[in-house]
Amino acid sequence: MTETTTRTAITRPVFVRHDDAALRTLHIVTWGCQMNAYDSLRMADVLRPMGYREVATDDADMVIFNTCHIRERAADKLFSALGRLRAVKEARGGRMMIAVAGCVAQAEGAEILRRAPYVDLVVGSQAYHKLPELIAAVEAKRASVIDTAFPAEQKFDFLPEDQSGQGAIANLAIQEGCDKFCTFCVVPYTRGAEQSRPAAAIIAEAKRLVARGAREIALLGQNVNAWHGEGLDGRDWSLARLLDALAEIPEIGRLRYTTSHPRDMGDDLIAAHRRNAKLMPFLHLPVQSGSDAILTAMNRRHTVAGFRRIIEALRAARPDMAFSSDFIIGFPGETDADFRATMALVREVEFALAYSFTYSRRPGTPAADAAAQVAPALAHERLMELQDLLRDQQHAFNRAQVGRRFEVLFTGAGRYPGQVAGRSPYLQPVVVAGTGLADGAIGPGTMTEVTITSANPNSLMGTINQEQIAA
Structure with missing residues (x-):
């Protein structure tokens, strides 16, 4: 196959509906963040009018790998998966379209086609709304197509309103x-x-989601609290004002937002946690390190003291507030004193949940070529110590919920007969079993007060009183 780069002007795609006889199968493999999961759903929406229906197996007519480039060896993971799929495609006489989307596609599009020329389509994270025309180009040219442009128009303006x-x-x-x-x-x-x-x-999409059964909506963005969009009054709104507007939709019971940056945690957003009852008391706020020297080297442009002030202000606004965070251990130049400062911050804040990793060199980023790279063995040793502390804090937070009563949003059946499962205000899985539940009285989307009776490392168990079930 030869590589063709499309650089045509963007026009709104025409979503031509096919009859049932033309249905084709689609399988999307998603790696990475919640934004990638959202993008995968929207890719399926774009392709549905073309006659594609999703299936669970990778012998579909079209397979899309929606990739993440945050961690090391992301490309190796992709090429390993592509190698396995190549055999499936060859066994079918080439009658399979393979596409790579997302951040690895954006960063390494040409390299993907060089190493895996059997890939038909490479589409960047900002161009997947053009899938119908890109697929048509592949079929017409019988050649690979790559589109990793950053169009001036937002892709969201070109996605179909009929969504998953x-x-x-x-x-x-x-x-x-x-x-x-x-x-x-x-x-x-x-x-x-x-x-x-x-x-x-955003509000229009939220209303479509609640019409399809959503009761909790999580607002997504790489820097979600940096959102400043045109408001309904034509003026610039902040995230706090948007959350207030979404809270006015009666069917929405819960609101969240992720991922935030400490630099964009303004006073109005902190105040929203005090006044907006639908805004959940749980915030993911990545700090990355407890050392000012490392934060400076990371170009985070916030300090440890500034992060502490945000935590204190949020807890003052909402005393039941809990936090999760991200930590990178072994960043170039990290000394033992820097690591101890991170451990001290973790002990002080007491996180309900956290994600921690050793530093991963990403080609093309300034830190990749920085001096004083930390030895992998030392970075791993530090990570294990941090993760032990974070695990203890998570378990302690879960145990502290025993005896509490709060609303749980139920999402479906539990693992065992007679159980229903849901999420707490702090995103913990909650499982409830008992008489009257198996008959569907508590179904997906139900929000009911639960008394927590026991805590596991990663979930909670609870009970609902019979009066609530009967009601």
Whole structure:
């Protein structure tokens, strides 16, 4: 196959519906963040009018790998998966379209086609709304097509309004891209500059989601609290104002937003946690390190003291507030004193949940060529110590919920007969069993007060009183 790069002007795709006889099968493999999961759903939406229906197996007529480029060896993971799929395609006489989408596609599009010329389509994270015309180009030219352009128009403006239902808990992308340029991160290069969707489009999508059964909506963005979009009144709105507007939709019971940056945690957003009852008391706020020296080297442009002030202000606004965070261990130049400062911050804040990794060199980022790279064995040793502490804090937070009563949003059946499962305000899985549940009285989308009776490391058990079930 030869490589063809499409650079035509963007026009709104015409979504031609096919009859049932023309149905084709589609399988999407999703790696990475919630934004990627959202993008995969929207890719399926774009392809549905073309006659594609999703299936669970990778011998579909079209397979899309929606990739993530955050961690090391992301490309190796992709090429390994592509190698396995090549045999399936060859066994079918080539009658399979293979596409690579997402951040690895954006960063390494030409390299993908060089190493895996049997790939038919490479589409970047900002161009997947053009899938119908790109597929048509592949079929017409009988050649690979690559499109990793950053169009001036927002892709959200070109997606069909008829979108996939996500159940009782739904994600909604409101912001994309990053202008922060942390020295370890590829997101500014793979997702582009920060863009905010207008409030009207977000509210309209939220209403479509609740019409399909969503009761909780999580607003997504690479820097979601940097959102500043055109409001319904034509003025610039902040995220706090958008959350207030979404809270006015009666069917929405819960609101969240992720992922936030400490630099964009303004006073109005902190105040929203005090006044907006639908805004959940749980926030993911990545700090990355407890050392100011390392934060400076990372170009985070916030300090440890500033992060502490945000935590204190949020807890003052909402005393039941809990936090999760991200930590990178073994960043170039990290000393033992820097690591001890991170451990001290973790002990002080007490996180309900956290994600921690050793530093991963990403080609093209400033930190990749930095001096004083930390030995992998030392970085791993430090990571294990941090993860032990974070695991203890998570278990302690879960145990502290025993005896509490709070609303649980139920999402479906539990693992065993007679159980129903849902999520707490803090995103913990909650499982309830008892008389009257198996008959569907508590179904997906139901929000009911639960008394927590026991805690496991990663979930909670609870009971519902019979009066609530009967009601």
